[in-house]
Amino acid sequence: xxxxxxxxxxxxxxxxxxxxxxxxxxxxxxxxxxxxxxxxxxxxxxxxxxxxxxxxxxxxxxxxxxxxxxxxxxxxxxxxxxxxxxxxxxxxxxxxxxxxxxxxxxxxxxxxxxxxxxxxxxxxxxxxxxxxxxxxxxxxxxxxxxxxxxxxxxxxxxxxxxxxxxxxxxxxxxxxxxxxxxxxxxxxxxxxxxxxxxxxxxxxxxxxxxxxxxxxxxxxxxxxxxxxxxxxxxxxxxxxxxxxxxxxxxxxxxxxxxxxxxxxxxxxxxxxxxxxxxxxxxxxxxxxxxxxxxxxxxxxxxxxxxxxxxxxxxxxxxxxxxxxxxxxxxxxxxxxxxxxxxxxxxxxxxxxxxxxxxxxxxxxxxxxxxxxxxxxxxxxxxxxxxxxxxxxxxxxxxxxxxxxxxxxxxxxxxxxxxxxxxxxxxxxxxxxxxxxxxxxxxxxxxxxxxxxxxxxxxxxxxxxxxxxxxxxxxxxxxxxxxxxxxxxxxxxxxxxxxxxxxxxxxxxxxxxxxxxxxxxxxxxxxxxxxxxxxxxxxxxxxxxxxxxxxxxxxxxxxxxxxxxxxxxxxxxxxxxxxxxxxxxxxxxxxxxxxxxxxxxxxxxxxxxxxxxxxxxxx
Numbered sequence: 001x002x003x004x005x006x007x008x009x010x011x012x013x014x015x016x017x018x019x020x021x022x023x024x025x026x027x028x029x030x031x032x033x034x035x036x037x038x039x040x041x042x043x044x045x046x047x048x049x050x051x052x053x054x055x056x057x058x059x060x061x062x063x064x065x066x067x068x069x070x071x072x073x074x075x076x077x078x079x080x081x082x083x084x085x086x087x088x089x090x091x092x093x094x095x096x097x098x099x100x101x102x103x104x105x106x107x108x109x110x111x112x113x114x115x116x117x118x119x120x121x122x123x124x125x126x127x128x129x130x131x132x133x134x135x136x137x138x139x140x141x142x143x144x145x146x147x148x149x150x151x152x153x154x155x156x157x158x159x160x161x162x163x164x165x166x167x168x169x170x171x172x173x174x175x176x177x178x179x180x181x182x183x184x185x186x187x188x189x190x191x192x193x194x195x196x197x198x199x200x201x202x203x204x205x206x207x208x209x210x211x212x213x214x215x216x217x218x219x220x221x222x223x224x225x226x227x228x229x230x231x232x233x234x235x236x237x238x239x240x241x242x243x244x245x246x247x248x249x250x251x252x253x254x255x256x257x258x259x260x261x262x263x264x265x266x267x268x269x270x271x272x273x274x275x276x277x278x279x280x281x282x283x284x285x286x287x288x289x290x291x292x293x294x295x296x297x298x299x300x301x302x303x304x305x306x307x308x309x310x311x312x313x314x315x316x317x318x319x320x321x322x323x324x325x326x327x328x329x330x331x332x333x334x335x336x337x338x339x340x341x342x343x344x345x346x347x348x349x350x351x352x353x354x355x356x357x358x359x360x361x362x363x364x365x366x367x368x369x370x371x372x373x374x375x376x377x378x379x380x381x382x383x384x385x386x387x388x389x390x391x392x393x394x395x396x397x398x399x400x401x402x403x404x405x406x407x408x409x410x411x412x413x414x415x416x417x418x419x420x421x422x423x424x425x426x427x428x429x430x431x432x433x434x435x436x437x438x439x440x441x442x443x444x445x446x447x448x449x450x451x452x453x454x455x456x457x458x459x460x461x462x463x464x465x466x467x468x469x470x471x472x473x474x475x476x477x478x479x480x481x482x483x484x485x486x487x488x489x490x491x492x493x494x495x496x497x498x499x500x501x502x503x504x505x506x507x508x509x510x511x512x513x514x515x516x517x518x519x520x521x522x523x524x525x526x527x528x529x530x531x532x533x534x535x536x537x538x539x540x541x542x543x544x545x546x547x548x549x550x551x552x553x554x555x556x557x558x559x560x561x562x563x564x565x566x567x568x569x570x571x572x573x574x575x576x577x578x579x580x581x582x583x584x585x586x587x588x589x590x591x592x593x594x595x596x597x598x599x600x601x602x603x604x605x606x607x608x609x610x611x612x613x614x615x616x617x618x
Contacts (some may be wrong), residue, residue, distance in 0.1 A: 005491075006230070008471060014335070017203075019066070019200075019202075019203035019206065020196060020203045022201050023195065023196075023198075023199035023202070024195050025202070026189065026209070027192060027195035027199075028192050028195075031188045031191060031192070031331055032187070032188070033105055035181075035184050035188060037182070038184070039177070039181055039184070040115065040557070042177065042180060043177055046173050046177060047137065047170075047173070047175070048143070048171050050145060050168070050170055051135055051145065052091060053088075054088060054091055054096075054147055054151075054166055054168040055088055055147070056164055057167065058084055059152055060082060061149065063082050064079060064082055064105075064151055064153055064162075064164060065082075065151040065153050065161050065162070067079050068096070068098050068099075068104065068151060068153075068161040068162045069153040069161045069583065070210065072204070072255040075104075076104055076105060076501065078114065079096050079104050079105035079266060080106070080115075082105075083096060083106070083107045083471055084107060086107075088168075089169070090168045090169060090172075091107070091165040091166055091168045092106035092144070092167055092168060092169050093106075093107055093108055093111075093163065093165075093166070093604045094165065094166055094167075095107070095111075095114075095119070095124075095164070095165035096151075096162060096163075096164050096165075097119050097124055097128070097162050097163050097165065098161060098162040099128050099161055099162050100118075101118050101119050101124070101125055101128065102116065102117070103115055103116065103117050103118070103119050104162070104401075109579055119165075121148075121165070121389055123136075123146070123148050124148055124165055124270060125165045127148045127149070127150050127159075128150065128160055128162065128163050128592070130150075131150045131152070132150070132158050133147070133149045133150065134146070134148045134150065135147050135148075137170065137259070141172050143169070143170040143171060143173075144167055144168065144169055144170060145167075145168050145170050146165070146166070146167055147166040147167075147168070148160075148163055148164070148165050149163065149164050149165070149166070150163050151163055151164055160264060162251075162438065165518070169427065181395050189547055190488040193581070196493075197590050199231050202236075207227065208232070209230075209231075209232055209237045209238070209240070209241055210409075210507070212229050212230055212238070213229050213240070213244050213560075214239075215227075216229050216244065216248060216600055220248055220252075221516055221596055225248055225249070225251065225252035225255075228240040228245050228248070229244050229245055229248075240255070243259065244283060244428025245405075260541070263294060269289040270289060270290060272289060272291060272366060273291065274291060274293030274365050274366075275288075275289060275291045275293075275295045275296070275343070275363070275364030275365075275366075276291070276292055276361065276362070276363055276364070277292055277303075277308060277311070277362040277364070278350075278359060278360070278361050278362075279308050279323065279359050279361075279362070280359045281356070281357055281358050281359055282320075283307050283308050283309065283318075283321070283322070283323055283360075284305050284307055284308070284319070285303050285306055285307075285308055285311055285360070286304065286305075286350065287303055287304065288300060288303050289330045292364055293344055295332060295333060295341055295364050295366060296311065296312075296338070297333065297334065297341075298311075307319040308318070308322065308323070308360075308362060309322050311567065312345065312362075313331065313332075313333070313370050314329075314331070321535050322347065322561070323347055323349070323360040324382065325347075326347045326348065327347070328344065328345065328346045329344075329345050330342060330343070330344055330365070330367070330397075331343045331344075331345050332343070335520045340368070341366060341368050342367050342368045343364045343365065343366060343368075344364070344365045344366075344367045345363070345364050345365075346362070346363050346365075347360055347361070347518070348360065348361050348363075349364050349388045350440055356572050361422050365519060374544045381605065391422075391423035391424075392427075393428055394420075394423050395423050397418055398416045398419055398420050399420065401416060402416055402417075412528045416534050430572065431588065433480075435573065436576055438500040445576040447500070447583060447584075448497050449495050449496065449497055449498070450495065450496070450497075450498065450499075451493050451494070451495050452493070452494065452496060452498060453491045453492065453493055454493070454494050454496075454526065454533055454535070454604075455487050455488065455490070455491060455492055455526060456504065457496075457498065457501075457502075458487060458535065459485070459487060461502060461505050462483055462485060462509075462524060463481060465513070466483060479513065479516075480518055480519050481513055481518075481519065481520050481521070481522060482502045482520070482521045482522070483521075483522050483524060484518075484521055484522065484523040484524070485524055486523065486524065486525040487524070487525070487526040488526060488527070490528075492526065492606060493606075494533055494604050494605070495605075496584055496604065497580075497584070500583075501580065501582045502583070503576070503577075503580065504576075504577040504580050504581060504588075504602065505535075505537075505602075507573040507574065507576070507577050508537050508575075508577065508602075509522070509537060510574070511539075511574075512537055512538075512539035512598075512600075513539075515539065515541035515542060515598075516540055516541045516597075517540060517541065520538075520539060520540040520541070521540055522537065522538065522539050523536075523537070523538040524536070524537050524538075524552045525538075528606055531605065531606060531607070532586075532600070532604065532605060532606055533603070533604050533606040534601055534603050534604075535601070535604075536599055536600065536601050536602075537599065537600050537604040538597060538598070538599040538600075539597045539598055540596075540597040541597050541598060542594065542595065543592045543593050543594040543595055543596050543598055544590065544592035544594070545594055546592075546593075546594075547591060549590055549591075551579075552574055552597070553574045553575055553588070554575065555572055555575040578612065581602055581604070584593045584601060584604055584605075585604075585605050586603050586604040587603045587607065588600065588601065588602050588603070589601050
């Protein structure tokens with residue numbers, strides 16, 4: 001049912017049907033106008049002819065007038081005889097009235113009783129008084145014409161002696177009119193049908209080329225340019241079809257060029273290392289490439305049709321001002337988080353030949369690493385300067401004191417020389433650490449890898465610490481500590497550079513001993529899971545504040561700077577440890593709470609050994 005309705009709607013909405021209907025309606029309107037005029041004229045002529053046909057002959061009216069004017073006793077009889085003798089098949093009733101409104105004669109024998117009575121018809125009285133004839137058509141159980149004519153005597157035209165009332169049936173006249181109208185209606189319908197057929201034929205001849213052009217236009221809209229419009233004649237429609245075929249070819253060429261340019265542009269945008277945002281003249285984003293979506297951490301639907309100032313997170317700047325000024329700005333995405341990205345945004349206008357600005361292009365360049373490197377360099381220079389200035393200041397002070405004569409004091413001089421030697425050693429260690437970091441940063445530090453049993457390797461290092469007795473320089477006595485081992489019995493073979501990994505473990509163990517209380521317990525655990533072996537070293541020291549955990553592996557970073565310098569640290573040990581562990585494709589991190597000690601974790605890649613593997617234990 002729905003398809004049938006749609007098909008009917010399509011049929012009635014087509015220009016072919018509309019043109020045929022309009023032509024047919026115009027033909028019907030013309031026929032109806034002509035028919036109405038013809039029928040009206042025919043009706044008027046028929047009434048006039050009928051009116052003339054029932055007109056009482058002059059000789060009869062004169063006889064009636066003479067009898068009314070005479071005073072003879074047999075005048076009424078004579079009047080009735082004249083009326084009854086008058087022969088007219090159309091007249092159904094005749095009444096003769098004198099100028100005193102008295103009925104003097106009637107044609108119907110059944111109305112003889114009315115003779116001598118006064119007539120109550122106002123039209124008859126009007127005719128007697130005015131002398132003007134009245135003709136009118138009435139519907140008295142049929143169509144009748146009433147004709148009332150004045151009767152004048154021979155003495156003058158203004159001498160009214162009475163009136164004659166004539167009633168005639170017009171049924172035959174109206175029957176003829178209806179028959180003629182019916183015939184005209186049938187002829188009109190036949191003409192309308194012939195006109196509709198001709199209209200369909202003519203409209204089809206006109207609309208067929210238009211329909212073919214419509215189909216071709218739909219094919220062009222769908223990207224099919226292969227078909228051509230058939231040319232039926234060389235008239236205006238034929239010339240239009242030729243122009244349409246030419247237009248189709250040119251559109252195909254233009255579309256191919258446009259598609260080629262669009263593909264080239266899409267390829268360029270997709271493979272650009274920079275983000276690109278294009279806007280309309282109102283500043284709303286219309287085009288965005290994948291790199292820009294990656295930079296802004298958003299989906300395309302979240303950016304398209306939004307103001308570019310809002311997309312870039314610029315709350316105090318409107319999109320129009322941002323585009324018109326064309327200033328280069330720096331935008332920070334997700335500031336204060338680990339995913340923070342710093343972008344350099346530059347703008348350029350898109351102008352037409354006329355100079356009208358139709359939009360703009362914004363290019364986003366990631367300068368995060370550049371900014372971080374610049375900040376790191378500035379921080380590094382500042383830290384190195386600060387770290388070297390402190391021991392150099394101490395050296396200068398002690399050397400100046402010795403130069404001023406303190407070297408002669410046998411009690412003060414050795415202490416000054418000892419401090420000078422300690423500060424010099426700390427500067428040498430710092431410079432050596434900086435050189436190590438520099439080599440690792442430049443990738444020139446070679447790794448001498450070998451497979452070792454990590455259980456035995458860690459046990460060997462801990463054995464050394466068991467025999468070493470540390471001196472707490474703050475309190476001036478030997479610090480006691482206990483190393484608790486939870487290494488397990490399973491042999492865990494890993495490929496490492498033993499010297500560098502020993503440097504890492506030594507650094508963490510020294511820190512654990514250094515910051516542990518006297519008599520503290522240092523727990524060393526060794527576990528493995530999911531392709532990694534994890535070494536953890538826990539102490540019972542003061543712990544590290546939660547806010548500093550993410551920075552302890554930065555170069556020169558110290559949680560307690562005064563205490564670290566007093567312990568002789570350079571602030572580079574954990575940074576070197578991190579570089580070494582990452583060079584082994586591992587990871588190092590820490591977990592701590594203030595007052596509850598700290599735990600450092602080292603995770604290294606590990607592949608279980610099979611029984612078929614035969615390795616010599618180191």
